[in-house]
Amino acid sequence: MEQAGKESGKGGRRALWAAVAIVAIVAASAIGGKIVLERKVNELVAARGGTAASVDVDLLGRMHLRDVTLPLTNRVNIRVTAIDGRPKIFFLGGMLEVSGLSVESSTGKISVPHASVKDANLDPGVLAELVSRKSSASLSKRIEGLAVKHVSAPEVTVSQAIAGSEQKTVYRNVALADIANGRVARYSADGASFEFAMEIPDGLGDTKQERMTGSIGAMAGQDFDAAYMARLYTEKAGPQDKEAKPLYGPLSVKAIAFSNSQTRFAYDEMRSNGFSMRMPAEPLFELLEKLSSVSNPEELAPEERRAFFARLLSLADVVGKGDMEMLGLKIDVPDKNAETEGERIKLAIDRMAVRLDGRTFDAALNGLSMGEGGDYVKFSEASITGFSWDSTLKALQEMAALDEQQLETFPFTTLLPEFGTFRVAGIDVDLPNPETGTDNAGAEGYAETDDPDALAEEGLVPDTEQADGADQQTNEPAAAVLERIRFTLKNYELALTKPYNGIPTNVRVSYEDLSVPLPADAQDEALAELRKLGFEELVLSSNIQAAWDEPNQALVIEDISVSGKDVGSLSLSGLMGGFTKDFFSGDPAMTQVALFGLTARNVKLKLKDWGGMAKGLKFYAGQNGMTEDQARGMFTMMAAAMLQQFAVDQPKLKGAVDAASRFIAKPGTFSLTVRSKAENGIGAFDLVAASKNPLLLLDKIELEATAQ
Known part of the structure; x- marks a missing residue:
């Protein structure tokens, strides 16, 4: 037992000495790690050309930096009052608490009083890669190497001063979540307030400074690619960068409002499904710097001027796909033309939307209402689709490579864009004349x-102006x-598509149901006569549609028509040959010469009665003390007699005359088709001669007429 006690005592002493040794080793490691880490942080700060008033690492590996400055590229400097954090150690994620952070550049400043970074992979290797100037990795690759679970800041202030405009925005409770591989999965802010000042025209040939203040509600977004943003600004496109890549995903900003002393603007929400961009031929930082260094491009040497415009035009190709919607716009402004003070104009728009796809552009506006008191303009929709500046950019790129002599023969019509289709629907207007x-x-x-x-x-x-200029006195009232302009319009469309040398070859202009009320007390003679015919409103529609058939060198007149509700319609279609590309040369002389090569191949005329003739007969009968049947019988008999006499003189017109007689006797639809007997059509000189005597064409055409 005594021996066992001695052995037990020796074991206890050995365990005690082992524990002391472990503590000593750990303490030595901590002290050594503290010294190494402090030296490493100092080296990293100094390597960036920065300074730190103090760098301290405690025994638990926590860093404490004070008054840090870090200069970055492009005249951007970072200043931080305090950084307290811990690098990633074993299973413990890195964390940082940052106070007094500011990022300053020549155009603005970002200030963050306090920010927290949690669960970050901020081990010494990652930190060195992020800030070291000696790293061979690009900025985008460094950003891709950073992983953070959560970043938050109670307040972020962004101040900018560009081209005489000052702006300051303060964001509240900013948060970024799940940062990895250079992407921010989610970001948000509870709201923001802002103010900005800018020089605007005062209407008197000068400018004045206006200061606006406003607020923004909740903001939320997804999938922001910070690494790709860094690539756009610091790298040029490589062989693999032919397609646009997403820059950010869905985004929503709510309750935007701003105003000054007189004007108020507000949006319920602005949102986007995302935006993509294409890598530029040279880094955006360099490109924008070169562009901003030129104040007057006309003073540049020819080669430098061409290079300047080439860079400027290249910005358009950076744009990929994107969209933006603005909901619930409300504007309230004073009416400067009002006779009394305090009158205001109010504008409301339910929705505005813009969509970009490379060089094409679509936009829509829904639910517009603008008015003051009882005066208003409303429409349910306005849109433009298929607008493209592809041809314009190509022409500008060609122009940039030409000298002054070559520009004299440049086809400037090629600068025109493809206008696409413009549409307005649901128009309602009630305004003072x-x-x-x-x-x-x-x-x-x-x-x-x-x-x-x-x-x-x-x-x-x-x-009433007289030829001799003498004044004429009159006692007439x-x-x-x-006094007021009132009308509604169901739909209006203007389509200018498929340009050739910039000139549209497919044209459509139409409006549907233009309705103009006819006052019961109308004093204008024409309006009074329409009221007597039984019209309380005049409802008109019209359409013009034509297209160039390039392979057959023909102009296809698809429809030229006009119609009136409860009246009828008149439409014309046809085909003209000899319509060559000279019509789209942009040269007036060539166009005039080309006119003489036109030929008329066929024309179709269609007339439909929707009650117009019945109204006319009723009015005629009332004016002449007759019944409607008597008026119809007399008119039918007179028209038939005249037409039959005409057919006797011109037998080739008998079919057309018979059809016209049937239409008059029983109005419905009358169709007349005129075809050229010659395959190439009837020439311009024949048409000029026929303008004085149309009967000269009877031997050169075929007629077909029907009445239903």
Whole structure:
């Protein structure tokens, strides 16, 4: 037992000495690690050309840096009042607490009073790779190597001063989550406030400074590629960079409002599904710096000027795909033209949307309403689709490579873009007539005026100006002019597509259901006559559509038509030959010569009655004390007699005359087709001769007429 006790005592002493040795080793390692880590941090700061007032690492590996400055490229400097953190050690993720962070450049400043970085892979190797100037890795690769679970800042202030405009924005509770491989999976802010000042025209030929203040609600976004952003600004495109790549994903910003002393703007929300960009031929930092260094391109030498415009045009190809929607826009501005103070113009738009796809552009606007009191303009939709500046950019690139002599023969029509299709729907207008005023109102809906010149310009009264210039006195009462402009329009479209040398070869202009009310007390003679015919409103539609058939060198007139509700419609279609590319040369002389090569191949005329003839007969019968049947019978008999006499004189017209007689007797649809007997059509000189005597064409055409 005594021996066992001695052995036990020796074992306890050995365990005690082992524990002391371990503590000593750990303490020595901690002290050694502290010294090594402090030296490493100092080296990293110094390697970037920066300074730190103090660098301290405690025994637990936590770093404490004070008053740190780090100069970056492109005249950007970082200053930090305090950095307290821990690098990644074993299973413990790195963390940082940053105070008094500011990033300053020549155009602005970012200030962050406090920020927290949690669960970051900030081991010494990653830190060295991030900030070392000697690293061979690009900035984008360094960013890809950083992984952080969460970054938060209670406040971030962004200040900018560009081209005389100052702007300051303060974001609240900014957060970034799941940063890895150079991408931020999610980012958000609870809101922001901002103010900006800018020089705007004052309407008197000078400018004045306006200061606006505003606020922003919740902001949230996904999939921001910070590494790709770094590539865009610091690297040039490589062989693999032919396609645009996503820069950020879905984004939403709510409750945007700003105002000054007189004007208020507000959006319910701005949102986007994302945006992609294409790598530039040279880094954006370098490209923008070279562009901004040129104040007057015209003063550059020819080669330098061409290089300048080539760089400027290359910016357009950086754009990939993207979209933006703005919902619930409201604008409230004072009416500077109002006769009394305090009157305001209010504008509301339900939705505005823009979509970019390389060099093409689509935009839409829905639910616009603008008004003041009882005056308003409304429409349900306005859009443009298929607009493309591809041809414009190509032409500009060609121009940039030409000298002054070559520019003299350059086809400037090629600078025109492809306009695409413009559409407006659901228009409703009720406004004062600018030719009148409320002070001279007479009968309801009208205003009296004594200015005969103004009335003559409007076509409301004959021009009373005499040839000898003498004044003419009259005792007739002043004429009446519509006091208000009222109309609705269901739909309007303008399509200018498929350009050749910049000139559209496919054209469509149409409007549908243009409705103009006819006042019951109409004093204008034409409006009064329409009321007598039974019209309470005039509803008109029209369409013009034509396209160039390049392989057959023909102009296809698909439709030229006009129609009126409860009246009828008249439409024309046809085919013209000899329509060569000279019409799209942009040279007026060549166009005039090409006109003489046109030939008419066929024309189709269609007339439809939708009640117009019945209204006319009813009005005629009332004016002449007849019944409608009597008026119809008399008119049918007279028209038939005249047409049959015409057919006797011109037997080739008998088929057309018979069809016209049937249409008059029982209105419905009348169709007349005229075809050239010659395969190439009827020439311009024949058409000129026929303008004085159309019967000269009877031997050169075939007629086909129907009445249904």
